[in-house]
Amino acid sequence: MSLDRELYKGQTPAWCPGCGNFSILETLKEALSELQIRPHQVTLVSGIGQAGKLPHYMRCNTFNGLHGRTLPVATGIKLANHEMLVIAVAGDGDCYGEGGNHLIHAIRRNINVKLFVHNNQIYGLTKGQSSPTSLQGMVSKTQPFGSLSEPLNPLAMAVALDCSFVARGYAADREYLKYLMKEAINHRGFALLDILQPCVTFNKINTYQWYAERIYRLDDSYNNTDRKLAFETALQWGDRIPTGIIFRNNKAVFEEKIPVLKERPLKNNFNPPEDLQTLLKEFY
Amino acid sequence: MSLDRELYKGQTPAWCPGCGNFSILETLKEALSELQIRPHQVTLVSGIGQAGKLPHYMRCNTFNGLHGRTLPVATGIKLANHEMLVIAVAGDGDCYGEGGNHLIHAIRRNINVKLFVHNNQIYGLTKGQSSPTSLQGMVSKTQPFGSLSEPLNPLAMAVALDCSFVARGYAADREYLKYLMKEAINHRGFALLDILQPCVTFNKINTYQWYAERIYRLDDSYNNTDRKLAFETALQWGDRIPTGIIFRNNKAVFEEKIPVLKERPLKNNFNPPEDLQTLLKEFY
Amino acid sequence: MDYTVVIAGEAGQGLQTIGGILSKVFARSSFHVFTHQDYMSRIRGGHNFYQIRFSDKPVSSSKSRIDLLVALNRESIEIHKDRLTEYGMVVYDASYVKKTYQGDEFLDVPFESISRELTGSSLMSNTVATASVLGMLGMDLNIYEGIIKESFKKKGEDIIKKNIDASRAGYDYAIKKCLKCRFSVPSGVGRPGLLINGNQAIGLGAIASGCKFYSAYPMTPSTGVMIYIASKAKEYGIVVEQAEDEISAINMALGASFAGVRAMTGTSGGGFALMVEGLSLAGMTETPIVIAEVQRPGPATGLPTRTEQADLLFLLYAGHGEFPRVVFAPGSPEQAFYLTNRAFELAEKYQIPVLILSDQYLADSQWSYEGFDLSEISFTDYRLRGREFQALKQYKRHLLTEDGISPMAVPGEGEHVVVTDSDEHDEDGHIIEDAETRVKMVNKRLKAKMESIRQEISPPLYYGDERAEIVLVGWGSMYGILKETVDVLSSKYPISMMHFSQIYPFPSIKEHDFMERLKMAQKAICIEQNATGQFARYLRSETGFDFDLKINKYDGRPFMLDELIGQIEEII
Amino acid sequence: MDYTVVIAGEAGQGLQTIGGILSKVFARSSFHVFTHQDYMSRIRGGHNFYQIRFSDKPVSSSKSRIDLLVALNRESIEIHKDRLTEYGMVVYDASYVKKTYQGDEFLDVPFESISRELTGSSLMSNTVATASVLGMLGMDLNIYEGIIKESFKKKGEDIIKKNIDASRAGYDYAIKKCLKCRFSVPSGVGRPGLLINGNQAIGLGAIASGCKFYSAYPMTPSTGVMIYIASKAKEYGIVVEQAEDEISAINMALGASFAGVRAMTGTSGGGFALMVEGLSLAGMTETPIVIAEVQRPGPATGLPTRTEQADLLFLLYAGHGEFPRVVFAPGSPEQAFYLTNRAFELAEKYQIPVLILSDQYLADSQWSYEGFDLSEISFTDYRLRGREFQALKQYKRHLLTEDGISPMAVPGEGEHVVVTDSDEHDEDGHIIEDAETRVKMVNKRLKAKMESIRQEISPPLYYGDERAEIVLVGWGSMYGILKETVDVLSSKYPISMMHFSQIYPFPSIKEHDFMERLKMAQKAICIEQNATGQFARYLRSETGFDFDLKINKYDGRPFMLDELIGQIEEII
Ligand SMILES: Cc1ncc(C[n+]2csc(CCOP(=O)(O)OP(=O)(O)O)c2C)c(N)n1
Ligand SMILES: Cc1ncc(C[n+]2csc(CCOP(=O)(O)OP(=O)(O)O)c2C)c(N)n1
Ligand code: SF4
Ligand code: SF4
């Protein structure tokens, strides 16, 4: 039995009509409702960008922080309350540009946080500069000679870092996206779900049509526990772009390795210690 | 004919006796002298850490900047003067921890900068906290439960990012290290050379002996242009640890794609424009 | 004659284009023009407006009341109709907004259907709208037609013709139907004016000063500086690099500067917060850099597209440790242009970071001018290059000198090596730890230089009654509004303005007597767009002077002329 | 009786162990102890020293002159021998330093060969050295033996025995050979003392306040706080996380705080520079956080292991936009302990960032105390949890209230959702852009709270002559030295100290009359460890008061008591 989706109802989105973000929002609500996760049982942590506004458009605990800093905040929340489902919602500029370092280290930690990246291959909110995933040659007002850098392949990078769950979804393939979201949420460990998201206003290259012509779902026979295969699959980008769970493993989860969190969430342990004298004694 | 190595003579190192940094320093001088690169033709950019002190211990142009920020400074220098050889000298904490984001994006740019990482798998200068490459379980005063994160594999990450030159050296294998340094310097494009460097004071796990038992040189038959093979090779870490050029490609170099730099280095172009009236006219 | 035209609608409806063109027409018609923009942090929808004031007398601020409202949607009418002046008019497209408004003040011009009839598509609706405004104002269409020809040159004759047809139809329609229009716009006297906003002026000033390297990370409202410079990169041989983050942006610029080029970065408060460590690095390594900080209301993300002046104290003291800096806060695009040049000169001469503190109000406001005097722009190359460098017997990057300025050579241009260090260092640039060298270096780097730098700082600009009893004190983007306020109120009161644009170091009160004027005034009012009165606090820390009257606005919107005048009259 | 013992040698020779043990022996012998450390930014070699002063009267600073120098290498003798007092002694191992010094002041104790003879290895040389000092001082060996037993408990009886043998041998040797020793150390009166340094005191204060989350990136001289807390993590159920950088450190702590635990981070100036955007985020989201900033000389990397007070103004105004904060600068470990507790209380009560500004001098200096009064420690849980939260009909994280304090609930503990935002937001925490809500939120978040917070701030500590003509003003780590200076000079002059440890907001001058004292003084001297007189400038911005006498030290070393007294007497 899914929960009533009205439960998650939030403010009216300020996104452009037709923006890929709408489907991501609706799909997330669906996934949560099907998983029977109530609004107060999940915290969405977002940064700044169009993607970062998502939590305002639904109802749930929300920390909408700084551009690029979703993962540290999410990590802090998860460590303070590991019973909470913590999802970081980020843009491609947010998470692969400004916040790139945190991604590397969140993956290394394998903290049980879910990262959903709205990858529109552009800086949307700031009006169309190229992002780390923009294709080479994309011209913008700040890149008059076109984007000169090789686009970041977040999935290949994640596989290289032995990320415990690596997947790609597509905003317009909602059924599959919902499945991927649910798998990511159910996975124990850090999960990166990169979601290709058309930006109808600024990204005139990677349009709905562009994606539609290229995107396919990985089939059931695909072995997503094979790291080398995963690496090869992650490198596919061109005429055919795979979506699905590229890689997963079952390595130990960060917060489970911390002895202090064994018995209860840190937040339940908020009182100061009573035996301060013991501490003081050591200084004599 | 090599240049006289006295040319590069600098201050007396303040490193601990036996530290792996000494061989890196001497090897670098040798490599430069054999390549006949004079002190004023190279700029070393370093951060803060034991590795970051290296430029003071030789003679050459030096920008010893902030912890973690070698690559942006090096990028700025290279863009201002692409005729200069620019080498960034960093520690593992410096470059994979604090500065992790810059590494990703320097690789994406493929700026023709060389990055030599003194990877001692520890924070040396700050007295032995674990670093991003420390093995799991390494206990330190700030990690009482041991390092809980999976060590970063910089080579696998670089291969995933399609870095144009990816190599690993070992401080104590000086001949080979010199070869790798020279190859990195001669390569056109961004080059990451990760150098395993024993820290005799704080790293009691990854000692000279530990490395000696594991390290081998990739043999001549190894095809370092095969990205998948490179990925597999980069993942080797355990009983046997490969050194050598793991991966290379010949993709276009960043600064060569910038039309403005076609004719001469930016620094030679320092005068303000004469036709300011033209600019003004557009505003009428 | 002094009219305010407001174009209002949703993001994405093209109101910036209409506003931009109308302003240009007014400026080319040799009127004085002042515009400001009010927009939301979204790409489509919501409510934005573009406000233009033009007059045959100088204008440098906006007013609350609207003479002509171009309403692109229904909401715009609801929001702004109470702001209309007595004979104010609203022009709109009733069929588009699906409502017909009754009343003399409403003029329904079918933008869309005119466009569609003439060109087969609704694409030229905005052209119709623009031209109808000119019709209502009784102005000529020539200048607008000229602009159409320029802007669509690349798109070909057909597009030009369609636009011209659409504009004529809109124009004629408005003239015919707007019987209630009482506007009377004289035909221009004087020469066409230059129209420029704060961001462009900083970019222009940078290029004029020989800036060859600009690295930044996009951030509203500073991105305009980057966009302007990027648009000239190819022609003027400039490298513009979008960095992965602001930390990288400032460190790249420092690298480029070290290597021998004039370098700059720009951002807003949140991005600047990330640059603070790099700022301190510039201080320690004595690497010149110019940083534009275009403020928006904080803290944190705040109101990303609005205006505030709340980063002043932050900028004055940003960075750990002590090092010299200069902080400028231009009051107008003109000041921004000249001060950016001065920023580059001082940065290079003293090998220091120079900060240009702007804000969204200045960044997005256009001012008109007869022109800029390019002969006021200076350029001195303070670096040791080529032969001069080669000829030296020895070279020490951080040589101890009496005035604190060490020779700054371009690495690679001579056999000597150039060494600098973020650690405390000796004259050679090598790391040291002893107390003696430390003290010498602080004395050289900070103390010796700071005193000379102070000599370079001009006193505040004083405007109005020489013996004013009321002195309005402001800084940065308050310039235009304070100046007009003085103009308006000077008929009633002995009033003047004291405007600070060269903020730090504080202008020498030994050599300039401006503090006397302040002390003599019966009422000194410090007017700032922030909640805590940062400039007042700064002035007190420098002079001990305490304002007892302050006007602070912190809702993210600029002062309107009449609003400020009202507030002043209330407290004096 | 008032002796200064200095242990000097290379990094890595174990002088910190010797110094640490000797200080502990003195404290346990019920003497008053003050130590400070001088070390280089390297792991081996160079020159470091550890200076201990102990006395039967309270001591809170170091002196230039040395009564007993333990020289672990030759350089140490050369560097420090001129600092010896009239009957001062040097103890050293002539065979190890390969030189025998002539003169009554030199005592050669063969640390190494005694160790080798007794234990077969040179490993116990430092034990020999430590004990020889006790012998020279004519003190008892019991306490040291007790310490040996405690510290080597885990290593087993054999090691304990070897150390005890070595210590006895060294002790006996010194007593026998040191015929020139004139030290006279009374046997302790009173109870053994607690010995603690500034970093430990902050860590202890944090744990005592219920801090459960500490995320940081290592940075000298702040790392000690992290190390102390980490050492107690398991026992006290604290999560200590080494972040990938300082940006992550502060954002993690904010996340943890949002989720319901008391959280803290610590760093030094350069790391703090990277946290500034996060600080502003704490301000906007009203998330409590405590940040320790342990200063070292800047700018940039500066002198990483030395001391300075040059980040004051930076901290007061760090962060873009305006938001409330509290800044404390404890003057001693005792103050650090209590103020850290107060920091947590205020952070939670007002939902603000609280900054603890320390420095290397305070961080690494040990003070002795009879004890700390744990009943002075307060704890109130200001959060809405469990039933209380569940019982609410509705919940708004940023509810507008008269005192500006909104209910802070722990997410997940009730059905209501907890929403906050770095953008300007409404009561629910959702993003807004309108002027009205903006103004209300600034009034709530900043203005309403700031006034109540000011009421919580205590006036400066006044010590000495009530009608002093000379008032020494200082802040932070200047406390100990100023206090002793007053003690010494009060026989000659009517002198007093005014010490600020609760820096920001500035203590209310309406409610406290400390400024009157300052104005009445004939000479007010502001004494700071920085080059520009930051506190003096801050005081002026708050009160208009201008110091005409200032003493500034910026060589990275702390003031010595006699040095400061000399400087004061020179200018008064
Ligand atoms: C520190 C900082 N730098 C820059 C910005 C300005 N900024 C806001 S959103 C954004 C990029 C948006 O791109 P992305 O993250 O891809 O999100 P999208 O809008 O495309 O969803 C930038 C640069 C900021 N808010 N903070
Ligand atoms: C912003 C900042 N954070 C922290 C430090 C303190 N710090 C100096 S070196 C260092 C780490 C050193 O480790 P690594 O980079 O691996 O270099 P190594 O000393 O091991 O060569 C740290 C954390 C600093 N200087 N600046
Ligand atoms: S700009 Fe692009 S990403 Fe942003 S709302 Fe519009 S379509 Fe979506
Ligand atoms: S601490 Fe380690 S890395 Fe640093 S100098 Fe000593 S041995 Fe080398």
Ligand SMILES: [Mg+2]
């Ligand atoms: Mg994006």
Ligand SMILES: [Mg+2]
């Ligand atoms: Mg290291």
